[in-house]
Amino acid sequence: MKILVCISNVPDTTTKIKLTGDQSAVDLANAQWIINPWDELALTRALELKEASAGKIDKVTVITVGDKNAEPTIRKALAIGADDAIRVDAAPADAFAVAYEVSEAAKAENFDIILCGIESSDYNGSAMGGMLSEFLGLPSVSSVSKLEIEGDQVKVNREIPGGNELVEPETPFVAIVQKGIAKEPRIPSMRGIMMARKKPLNVVAPAGATALTEFVAYQPPQPKAACKMIAAENVGELVELLHNEAKII
Amino acid sequence: MSNVLIYTENFDGKFKKSTFEIASYGAEIATLLGGEAIALSVGNVAEDDLVQLGLYGVTKVLNFANEGYANLDNQAYASVVASAVEKENASVVIFSGSTIAKAVAPRVSVKLKAGMVYAATGLPKNLSPFTVPKKVFHGKAFADVVIKSEIKIISLAQNSYGVVENPCNVVVEPFDVPANAPFKTRVTNVEKTSGKVLLNDAEIIVSGGRGLKGPENWAPLEELADILGAATACSRPVSDEGWRPHSEHVGQTGKIVAPNLYFALGISGAIQHLAGVSSSKVIVAVNTDHEAPVFQAADYGIIGDVQKILPQLNEAFRKFKNEN
Ligand SMILES: Cc1cc2nc3c(=O)[nH]c(=O)nc-3n(C[C@H](O)[C@H](O)[C@H](O)COP(=O)(O)OP(=O)(O)OC[C@H]3O[C@@H](n4cnc5c(N)ncnc54)[C@H](O)[C@@H]3O)c2cc1C
Numbered sequence: 001m002k003i004l005v006c007i008s009n010v011p012d013t014t015t016k017i018k019l020t021g022d023q024s025a026v027d028l029a030n031a032q033w034i035i036n037p038w039d040e041l042a043l044t045r046a047l048e049l050k051e052a053s054a055g056k057i058d059k060v061t062v063i064t065v066g067d068k069n070a071e072p073t074i075r076k077a078l079a080i081g082a083d084d085a086i087r088v089d090a091a092p093a094d095a096f097a098v099a100y101e102v103s104e105a106a107k108a109e110n111f112d113i114i115l116c117g118i119e120s121s122d123y124n125g126s127a128m129g130g131m132l133s134e135f136l137g138l139p140s141v142s143s144v145s146k147l148e149i150e151g152d153q154v155k156v157n158r159e160i161p162g163g164n165e166l167v168e169p170e171t172p173f174v175a176i177v178q179k180g181i182a183k184e185p186r187i188p189s190m191r192g193i194m195m196a197r198k199k200p201l202n203v204v205a206p207a208g209a210t211a212l213t214e215f216v217a218y219q220p221p222q223p224k225a226a227c228k229m230i231a232a233e234n235v236g237e238l239v240e241l242l243h244n245e246a247k248i249i
Numbered sequence: 250m251s252n253v254l255i256y257t258e259n260f261d262g263k264f265k266k267s268t269f270e271i272a273s274y275g276a277e278i279a280t281l282l283g284g285e286a287i288a289l290s291v292g293n294v295a296e297d298d299l300v301q302l303g304l305y306g307v308t309k310v311l312n313f314a315n316e317g318y319a320n321l322d323n324q325a326y327a328s329v330v331a332s333a334v335e336k337e338n339a340s341v342v343i344f345s346g347s348t349i350a351k352a353v354a355p356r357v358s359v360k361l362k363a364g365m366v367y368a369a370t371g372l373p374k375n376l377s378p379f380t381v382p383k384k385v386f387h388g389k390a391f392a393d394v395v396i397k398s399e400i401k402i403i404s405l406a407q408n409s410y411g412v413v414e415n416p417c418n419v420v421v422e423p424f425d426v427p428a429n430a431p432f433k434t435r436v437t438n439v440e441k442t443s444g445k446v447l448l449n450d451a452e453i454i455v456s457g458g459r460g461l462k463g464p465e466n467w468a469p470l471e472e473l474a475d476i477l478g479a480a481t482a483c484s485r486p487v488s489d490e491g492w493r494p495h496s497e498h499v500g501q502t503g504k505i506v507a508p509n510l511y512f513a514l515g516i517s518g519a520i521q522h523l524a525g526v527s528s529s530k531v532i533v534a535v536n537t538d539h540e541a542p543v544f545q546a547a548d549y550g551i552i553g554d555v556q557k558i559l560p561q562l563n564e565a566f567r568k569f570k571n572e573n
Contacts, residue, residue: 011386013501013521013524014521015386016389017386017389017390019390026385026386037501037502038502095355096358096364096365099355099359118351119351121386121387121501122385123385123386123392124367124368124383124384124385124386125367126350126351126355126367126368126404127351127354127355127367128355129355130351130352130353130354130355130356130358131355131359133323133324134324134327134355134356134358134359134360138433139322139323139324139432139434140323140324140352140356141323141352141434142323142348142351142352143348143351143352145495155437159496160321160348161260161347161348161447161449162260162441162442162445162447163439163440163442164439164440165320165321165436165438165440166436166437166438166439167434167435167436168434168435168437169433169434169435170433170434176352179495179498179502179503180495183489184489211364211397212362212363212364212365212396212397212398213364213365213366213394213395213397214394214397215385215392215394216380216393216394217392217393218385218390218391218392219390219391219392219393220391221388221390221527224545224546224548225548227534227544227545227547227549227550228549228550229549229550229551229552230549230550230551231551232551232552232553232557235551235558235561235562235565236565238533238549238551238565239565239566239568239569241549242510242531242533242549243569246510246530246548246549248509248510248530248531249453249477249510249566249569
């Protein structure tokens with residue numbers, strides 16, 4: 001069995017977001033780049049499954065679509081424990097284009113389970129995993145908060161509004177994963193970092209996807225008015241303000 | 250092609266406010282385009298409920314009640330939506346911002362080669378080029394996104410447009426698709442956490458952080474939620490510690506919520522937490538530390554020990570509820 005984990009290279013979640021002077025782009029010149037938090041959890045789960053599989057899962061591959069600047073991030077995924085990596089050498093234009101590139105690059109290898117994070121923490125698209133599954137013609141399960149393999153059957157937990165469903169997909173399939181899929185993301189060990197240098201990172205040419213959307217302008221959020229402080233001895237004032245001033249209760 | 254197709258979700262056969270919100274939103278876009286607002290309902294919804302969509306500008310409801318589709322299968326549902334789009338010549342497809350939108354909409358996008366914007370924050374700013382506003386970096390910036398394809402898919406961020414009444418004559422039409430291959434996913438068990446207000450529907454959310462010190466201190470917080478008809482939520486460490494269920498975790502890596510009123514109790518207001526709650530209309534913070542970053546995001550603040558303040562809040566809100 002082979003697992004593919006899709007990795008998005010995103011600015012660290014604490015990055016201050018500044019816009020370029022003409023507001024046509026986000027200025028990320030000084031950002032630290034990380035593995036998208038959900039993708040990191042997906043990778044962690046993939047490695048746990050491999051370790052528990054007694055050799056049945058022989059490989060965990062990571063893939064990203066990005067230029068050379070994305071390499072430290074994909075190397076980090078190797079250092080965490082992935083066996084090999086693919087970088088599709090193209091700028092990630094939009095979810096549609098990224099999903100198409102991944103689908104083309106993934107076709108050659110017949111992965112049994114493909115894991116994607118439910119969202120990327122930069123442009124908050126929530127679309128790539130679903131699009132990938134459709135390009136590949138594979139079943140998909142979204143909002144997956146648990147994934148187990150029992151014998152030959154994959155069982156996943158899907159969070160639904162107000163509950164959970166146990167879903168059994170046929171494989172190969174795409175799982176779009178969220179919180180809960182793994183407890184804590186793994187961090188690379190010293191040994192992992194050393195080993196990652198020798199692991200294969202295959203750079204492949206893009207298939208030539210066309211993006212269907214384009215981010216043309218940005219605005220900063222509206223500044224917020226100062227917080228009104230209420231004395232701890234007088235919480236009744238809060239109720240009064242919420243009622244008469246904010247008119248929210 | 251200027252019709253708008255609205256994918257409506259029901260919960261045990263009933264529509265919720267979020268459904269009426271996307272109906273209102275889709276109807277306004279249809280008006281801008283000079284077309285009709287057509288709703289697609291998947292599942293078992295009574296005629297009396299379906300026609301409610303007419304109150305919000307919908308003129309036709311495609312009623313897809315095929316029993317074979319009782320459980321969500323992303324692939325099969327996407328085919329249903331795509332055939333409805335084709336049948337109605339829709340040029341815009343609207344989804345809510347819910348889990349089903351994340352599951353189905355991206356597949357429809359590929360089927361129809363339709364560009365998609367997830368979690369749009371308002372009406373298109375421009376029809377040509379078709380430009381939709383959305384939040385990026387979890388609200389640290391906003392972006393205008395041009396959708397270049399002929400068919401456009403928009404999922405609307407909850408509570409970003411509102412419910413707008415616009416009564417119309419509405420017809421309900423049965424809708425079906427030719428039988429397709431058996432589903433490749435099987436639902437073998439469903440667990441519902443009943444009786445509680447769901448986070449994503451809640452108008453008011455009462456949320457607790459590590460400042461509550463331990464799971465045994467949640468009773469007064471739950472009491473406040475009860476008094477206000479609110480949902481309960483928590484910060485990430487609280488769910489990581491197992492003090493509260495994962496489904497309550499809000500923030501960048503948990504649920505993104507946008508209630509009218511959000512109580513942050515004993516929550517420091519880390520940037521990743523605020524990312525999930527900053528669209529709330531009003532934020533109230535209670536914290537012992539006057540320098541906690543949460544006060545920068547809050548509208549109203551109280552400096553003090555949450556365990557002492559909560560019983561007072563409960564008393565004050567209960568009194569208010571009794572009088573109003
Ligand atoms: C990649 C990434 C993603 C993350 N995603 C999320 C996310 O989705 N959601 C999330 O919440 N966090 C997230 N975090 C974690 C986040 O950075 C914070 O660590 C977390 O939000 C802090 O939770 P807290 O406010 O409950 O706890 P703390 O930061 O420990 O704050 C507790 C607060 O309670 C106050 N306090 C203490 N005692 C009392 C008292 N008796 N009465 C009143 N106040 C008191 C303290 O002054 C303090 O401000 C993420 C972090 C990373 C790195």
